[in-house]
Amino acid sequence: MICYNCGATLTRNPFCTNCGVDVTRYKKIVSSANIFYNDGLEKASVRDLSGAVESLRQCLKLDKSNVDARNLLGLVYFETGEYVAALNEWVISKNLRPNKNIADDYLSMLQDNPTKLDTYSQAVKKYNQALNYCYQGTLDLAIIQLKKVLSLNPKYVQAHQLLALLYLNSEQWEEARKVLLRAQKVDVNNTLTLRYLREASLVLNMDDEHSETKGKGLKKDGLKGKREKDDLYAPTVLPRDTRTITTVLNVAIGIAIGIAVSYLLILPAKITSAQDGMDEKLKTVNEQLDLKTGEIAQLEQDLKSEKGKNEKLSSELEVYIGEDGAVTAMDNLLGAVSRYMDDPESTNDIATLLDKIDGGTLEKASDSFVAVYNKLLGKVGGDVGSTYYDSGMRAYQNESYADAIADLTKAYSYDNNNGDALFNLGNAYRKSGDVISAIDTYQKVIEQFPDTEMATRSQQYINELNND
């Protein structure tokens, strides 16, 4: 203990040994403060928190510098949910004794846990909001808000008490009692809690007594007002057997309701969940299908393109290896050359091979091919031509004009100087009735062999045919 005048440590003497001031009354005050502190500590240790608050406040009124009492008061406030009040006490305590003060730990505990601090802050704000709802008369909202408060801070005694008051006001006695019992676990000897609890218990006990009285067929006097009104809704006490059956029925109905609720609430949720899963799978499959379809389309396109290339190459190959192809034509020409080299007199065989080389092939063929062809034709053309001419004339004489036309055409093609072949070809056309071909052929005779007997006769035939 220190002197209030000079700050020196006091002794057992009733005065300060340093400044001489009388400290008798001061010592009594500090002593009384200590008694209150001890009382507060004792009450706090048995969870009589409201009693502890009273004692500790008294202590601090006597001696504000009692840091232990202030710290304990803060702790009690904190326990009852009044965390800002607790902070106040600890901050003041810290100012009074900056070093070796447990308030440091308490403050650090809150500062190091901002989430917890925010939760407490929210609880207080919601409590104040609920109180406002009460003032405004919106009690249902206040109850909802207070339930939230208690979920955030279950030790908030004032919130419990206010919620209990609201329940008492709405005559929810059992609910009020439960809330008050929870508040009592935090602060066992709170006067307000005890008063509300007594009120709720009183009504509940009266209800019980009333039920029992009615069960015995007795009419209880003295219960008026609300109690009488409640009688109308009081359950009828049934015989024991009937009650057993009723209980069984109630259990059965409960199970049925439970099953129904399962089907109504849980099953749809499961179905929805399963459907979601299926939808997701379907989506994935569709995506894969689209991908594969795209790949197939691409492959089909490629196949089509390759088929086109193949056909083009086949047709090109056909040009070379087909019946009228360059390769066949080359074979025929080489065959004809070979045959001529073996036996130059075998004009029929050579002609047969050369006939297989048509004009179209010759147009596309290389210069060397055409040169070889023309040279061989020059060597054997005359003989071949005369052979065809002879056979053509035989056919003509036999009036087989179709064969005559074919052979005489070949005869003239092998030997362009054979005017007789051309003239008789015209005759064969004329005799066969092909007037146009006949006139054309006779015209060729006139042009290629002018001033000859054949030309004169050709002109005569042309005139005759034109006149016909």
Place this chain on the structure above:
Amino acid sequence: MINFEEELKKFHPSLEIEDAEEAIYNQDLTDMADLLVSLVKEEKETEHSSESATEENEED
């Protein structure tokens, strides 16, 4: 029987964190020891003034 309106008056808003600073500054920290000190001081002043008044009277 509990009167709801009357009971409601007993409930007051809790201090919020925003109000903490102001609450600390405005808290009345005067204790019994302070009162004692002021009383002692007043007593001394009274004694001092009465002594000086007596001395003045004696001089007169």
